[in-house]
Amino acid sequence: MTQDPSDWWQTSIIDMEPGRIAFRGTPIEDLIGTTSFPEMIWLMLRGDRPTAGQSALLEAALVAGVDHGPQAPSIAAARMAATCGVGLNAALATGINMLGDIHGGAGEQCAELYLDIDTRAQSVPLAQATVDGLGHWRASRGKIVSGFGHRFHKPVDPRAPRLMALVREAADQGIVSGRFADIGEAVQHQIGADRGADIAMNIDGATAVIFCELGFPPPLSRGLFCLSRSVGILAHAWEQTEQGGRNKGPMPPSILPKYVPG
Incomplete structure (x- = not known):
């Protein structure tokens, strides 16, 4: 039986043929000039349009995560790649490919924790659900x-309080529930109590609150962070390209790795 070649890929994202481009059923010419980039991200991922408040909250999370300087592995890798004679696209890809479970994936993991606690809190008070959720996390994933x-940033990551304030404002306006803001703050409080010292909610913890409030599945927390951080990666790759430099490694030539006999 011969397969219809048009069935090879099936998508509800784009309808494209000569002279026509439509995203989720809307012609591109109706989106250009009327739709913001966060709105377009929402449309492409979810198939519908966000409200103005939802779009603003998504945009805030995207803005907050764009960069953290060359000490971040993704940024450093992109800058090094830019000195190796590759193009901007390769430098950009190099940086994005550094966003793994430890650097870049924490938002996805944090969203999973929040959702686990939310499920537990359907049958027990939030404080107990938080203790139980953290206990399960530590037993399966470590401390x-x-x-x-x-x-x-100790004890405060300057990005998190601003994002959380925006979530609270959005909750007051009925844009989101505020449920995951409660969960995020409960986790922060419990970790601080367990260790006997305050701890920062970092950018991943705060953006995970927003992505959960907006209804994005945990894997998209990582994907959206990659979109956000790609802006900083591109900026640094371009800056390094303009500065020049050849074959820059992670350390200046005057500093050599410590040799340890095997």
């Missing part, structure tokens, strides 16, 4: 809780 703590 480090994704979304909390930061090697530079």
